[in-house]
Amino acid sequence: MSTSVKTSVGEPATTPATAPRKRPTRAPARTRSVVRHLALVAFLAVVVAFWALPMLWLVTAPFDAHPGLDVSWPDWTLDNFRKLSENPYAFSSLKNSVYLAGGTMLGVTVLAALAAYSLSRVRIPGRNGILYGLLLLSSIVTGTAAMVPIFQLMFQLNLIDDRSGVVLVLTGGLLPAAIFILKDFMDATPKSYEESARVFGARPTQVLRHVVMPIVRPGLATIAVWALVNVWSDFLTAYILLRDPAKIPAGVVMYTFYSEGGQANLPLISAFSLVYALPVVALYLFVNRRYGFRFHGGIKS
Amino acid sequence: MTVTSRASDPPPAHPPGPPPTRPPTRPSSRPSVDAAGLGRRRAAVLVAPALVLVTAFLVVPAVWTVYLGATDYRLTGIQAANPQFVGLENFREALVDPDFRNSLWLTVLFVLGSAIIGQTVAGFALAWTLRGVPKLVRSGIEMLVLLAWILPSSIVAFLWVAYLSGDGGTLNTLLHTPGTEWLLEHPMASIIVFNTWRGTAFSMLLFSAALGAVPPSQLESARLAGAGTFAQLRDVVLPHIRGHVLTNTLLISLWTFNDFSPYLLTAGGPNHASETLPVFIYNKALYGGQLGYGSAISFIMLVINLVIALFYVRLLRERR
Numbered sequence: 234m235s236t237s238v239k240t241s242v243g244e245p246a247t248t249p250a251t252a253p254r255k256r257p258t259r260a261p262a263r264t265r266s267v268v269r270h271l272a273l274v275a276f277l278a279v280v281v282a283f284w285a286l287p288m289l290w291l292v293t294a295p296f297d298a299h300p301g302l303d304v305s306w307p308d309w310t311l312d313n314f315r316k317l318s319e320n321p322y323a324f325s326s327l328k329n330s331v332y333l334a335g336g337t338m339l340g341v342t343v344l345a346a347l348a349a350y351s352l353s354r355v356r357i358p359g360r361n362g363i364l365y366g367l368l369l370l371s372s373i374v375t376g377t378a379a380m381v382p383i384f385q386l387m388f389q390l391n392l393i394d395d396r397s398g399v400v401l402v403l404t405g406g407l408l409p410a411a412i413f414i415l416k417d418f419m420d421a422t423p424k425s426y427e428e429s430a431r432v433f434g435a436r437p438t439q440v441l442r443h444v445v446m447p448i449v450r451p452g453l454a455t456i457a458v459w460a461l462v463n464v465w466s467d468f469l470t471a472y473i474l475l476r477d478p479a480k481i482p483a484g485v486v487m488y489t490f491y492s493e494g495g496q497a498n499l500p501l502i503s504a505f506s507l508v509y510a511l512p513v514v515a516l517y518l519f520v521n522r523r524y525g526f527r528f529h530g531g532i533k534s
Numbered sequence: 535m536t537v538t539s540r541a542s543d544p545p546p547a548h549p550p551g552p553p554p555t556r557p558p559t560r561p562s563s564r565p566s567v568d569a570a571g572l573g574r575r576r577a578a579v580l581v582a583p584a585l586v587l588v589t590a591f592l593v594v595p596a597v598w599t600v601y602l603g604a605t606d607y608r609l610t611g612i613q614a615a616n617p618q619f620v621g622l623e624n625f626r627e628a629l630v631d632p633d634f635r636n637s638l639w640l641t642v643l644f645v646l647g648s649a650i651i652g653q654t655v656a657g658f659a660l661a662w663t664l665r666g667v668p669k670l671v672r673s674g675i676e677m678l679v680l681l682a683w684i685l686p687s688s689i690v691a692f693l694w695v696a697y698l699s700g701d702g703g704t705l706n707t708l709l710h711t712p713g714t715e716w717l718l719e720h721p722m723a724s725i726i727v728f729n730t731w732r733g734t735a736f737s738m739l740l741f742s743a744a745l746g747a748v749p750p751s752q753l754e755s756a757r758l759a760g761a762g763t764f765a766q767l768r769d770v771v772l773p774h775i776r777g778h779v780l781t782n783t784l785l786i787s788l789w790t791f792n793d794f795s796p797y798l799l800t801a802g803g804p805n806h807a808s809e810t811l812p813v814f815i816y817n818k819a820l821y822g823g824q825l826g827y828g829s830a831i832s833f834i835m836l837v838i839n840l841v842i843a844l845f846y847v848r849l850l851r852e853r854r
Contacts, residue, residue, distance in 0.1 A: 276663060277675065284678040284731065286704060287697040291689070302696040303704045340587075348584035355577035363581075365847070367588070372843040374592040375792040377812035378835040381819045381828045382595035382602060405591025408584050431571050440571070466686035469794045473820055487688040488798060491695065506689045513684055521677070 291510060294503035301499065313504035323505050325479055326486035330509075333399055333471065333482050334464040340404040341411050341460040342453055348408075349415035350445060354424070364413065371409035376469050384473050394476045402474065403464050411456045418452035451524075458520060462513060483509045596836060602829035609823035617826065624830035633806055634831065637814040641791065643722060644729070644810050649790035650783060652730030657737020657782070661745055662767075664738075676738070683735035691798030694728050717800050721808035725796045733790065737782050744778035745771065777849070784846045788839060811835055 286304070294300035295314070297307035317323050352360055376383070383402055384393075392398030430444045446453075468484040475481045481489075487509060490502050572580070603624055607617040628634045660679065664672045682690065697704050700715035716724050748771055756770045772779075794812045796802070802809035802817055809817065811831065819828020 273663060273667075276659075277667070277671065280660065280675060281678065284675075284682055286708075287690075287693045287731065288678070288681065290693055290696050290704070302699045302702045303707055344584040344587065347580040351572065351577035351580040355572055355574055357574060357577050357581065363585070368847055368850075369840070369843050370588065370592050370596075372788055372846065373836055373839040374596045375839065377792045377794050377815070378832055378839055379592070379595040379599065380812075380815065381825055381832050382598035383591065384820060385598065385602065385607075385825060386591075386595055401587065402591050405587040408588050409592070412584060427571075437572050437576065462684060466684075468686075468688050468798065473816075484686050484688045487686070487692065491692050492801075502692065506692060510685055510689050513686065514681065517677075517680065517684055 290503070291506055294499065295507040297503070300503050313500040314508075316500050317504040317508065320501055320505075322478055322481075322486050323501070323508075326481060326483045327509065329396060329480060330465055330482040330484070332396055333403065333467070334461050336397070336400040337403045337407065337464045338457050338460040340400065341407045342457045344404070345408055345411035345415050345456060346449070346453055349412045349419055350441070350449075352412070353416050353419035354427075364416070367409040368413055371413065374406075376406060376467075380469065380473055383470075387474055393474060394480060396475070396480055399471055399474050402470055403467065406470075407460050407463060411460065415449070415452055415456055418455075419449055422448050455524075458516060462516060465513060599829045599833045599836060602826055603833045604830075605826045607826040607829070609820075609825055611823075613826075620826070624827050625834075627827065628830060628834070633809070634814065636806055637809050637811055640722060640808065641810045644726060644793075644796070645787050645790045647722075647726040648729035649733070649786040652726060653734045653737045653786050653790075654779075654783060656730055656734040658741045660734065660738045661741035664742070665745065679735045679738055682731055683733060687795045688798055690728075690732060691795055694724075694731075694799060698724055718804050721800050721804065725799055725808050725810075728799060729790060729793065729795070732795070733786060736786060740778055740782050741775070744775040748774045780849055781846070784842055784849070788842045788846075791838065791842070792835075 289304040290302075293304055293307045296309055296311070297305070298310040298312060299308060300313070351357065352364065357363070387393050387395075387398050387402065390398070392401075426444050426448065427440050430440050435444070466484060467482070468488065471482050472485050472488070475485070478486075478489075483505075487502075487506060490505065491497050604619060604621055605617040606613050606620050606623070608614050660675070664675060667675075695717065698716035700706065700713045700718075703716075705716065706712050706714050752770050753766060756766050761769065792812060793810075794816070796808055796810050797813045797816060800808040802813040812835075815828050815831050815835070818824050818831065822828075
């Protein structure tokens with residue numbers, strides 16, 4: 234005891250008193266950081282394997298001369314795409330998907346923009362009630378919960394097997410959330426531009442077209458992309474409302490390709506899934522580069 | 535499913551509700567109420583088309599389930615032409631229908647397993663670990679997880695059918711379990727893992743944003759005070775992101791509850807073993823033709839959705 238007092242007080246040549254206590258913990262700390270690093274790498278490897286393994290097939294099988302259900306190094310060929318082009322339903326289904334997605338995107342973006350702008354700028358009687366109702370509706374009445382009455386409604390309206398009917402249903406379903414998001418967006422843009430435009434004598438339509446539109450374009454783009462991806466991926470609505478094989482979109486054709494009895498036609502399925510997936514991947518890359526896939530600030534619906 | 539929604543605070547010059555007395559800056563002919571000079575009537579005209587569509591395809595169907603659910607309506611047969619009002623008979627039938635009770639239980643398992651546990655845990659773990667990872671690795675992993683989320687459902691469903699197939703599927707090759715038909719032998723486990731894979735991206739994005747709002751200085755001082763990872767998470771991170779956890783849980787539960795993709799993998803089978811409520815409704819009403827009974831079940835789903843949504847809306851209002 235006396236020696237320790239002596240060293241700590243009287244001998245500055247040796248290391249300070251804290252050092253002997255610190256040293257034994259440092260070595261484990263280093264191994265701990267190595268262990269931690271290894272654990273991180275292992276975790277990330279598991280993550281990559283878990284997410285990538287099911288998706289790999291989409292990259293290898295379309296180019297394989299003899300695609301199986303497993304992932305394997307392809308016996309390179311483009312023959313599967315030739316087979317795809319000979320299938321009568323593959324191309325027409327993609328056209329139908331373009332029609333449904335394009336029509337819905339247009340309808341949702343235009344109608345939501347008009348409604349959101351009016352709700353943002355004008356105190357329409359019952360405005361808060363409308364917004365509250367829209368927010369609730371968008372989460373409650375989903376395509377799955379309402380599939381029976383929607384089928385029934387379209388049956389009564391004689392719109393079964395009608396692509397425009399599908400566009401109407403999808404537009405109605407996406408509108409509440411679109412209006413809500415766009416209204417938020419418009420609330421955040423200053424009114425002063427519109428006010429000054431009006432001071433200079435612009436009519437409301439001119440204000441809308443030349444002042445408001447350019448400002449809210451990013452918001453409109455968000456809604457357009459969101460609606461597009463939603464409808465492009467849709468399965469259920471088209472599945473219950475369309476019967477004619479010439480009218481069904483890619484999502485439903487994909488399902489019939491693999492769910493119909495007999496041996497699955499893997500060359501066809503693999504090539505088709507890649508072609509059907511590519512627009513979504515391209516949009517993803519575009520949006521990711523342009524805006525980044527991040528939430529900004531608070532998160533709403 | 536908002537990807538980006540900017541909820542930045544409105545600039546102080548323009549509070550959300552116009553002040554009761556506006557400064558008399560504009561000597562226009564009529565007392566204008568809005569910036570664009572639309573006026574209430576024209577504004578109402580602009581809102582109307584959207585409201586008409588929403589009413590026709592959301593409100594009417596929702597109300598219609600109440601009526602249809604109280605009838606013995608069928609797709610074909612006598613009840614198709616002349617449905618009878620049966621009151622609460624469908625609900626009474628549901629209570630004793632073993633298939634419905636089975637389906638309800640499977641739905642609880644599906645939401646608990648794949649959303650509340652699977653997606654939340656995986657999403658948070660990813661958001662937490664990816665903070666300290668080189669940018670290239672981070673964006674690569676994020677892209678993988680996001681792709682699983684945005685690819686069309688019938689494609690990812692087939693990818694998993696192939697992956698889990700007993701006839702040369704990749705999973706069996708990896709695990710050396712040749713011939714295991716995962717979708718037939720473990721259908722619920724399969725769709726739970728599938729939906730975790732499919733939907734984790736949302737929780738990952740949301741928690742990344744939430745973790746960005748945790749002051750690094752607080753984490754740093756906790757670490758200097760000797761707090762381990764768990765203590766940091768519990769004492770520093772959780773208090774900051776509690777609201778986000780709740781938002782995330784409510785939204786992904788709602789979406790998972792309404793998810794139809796189990797149908798694309800197993801169609802509810804084998805023998806109802808993976809028949810969650812949406813699949814049950816489809817099989818009963820649209821495949822089996824029992825529209826009245828299916829509507830009653832739909833009504834139950836709508837009520838559950840309403841409860842979740844009311845919680846969510848209340849949460850949003852509190853946070854504003």
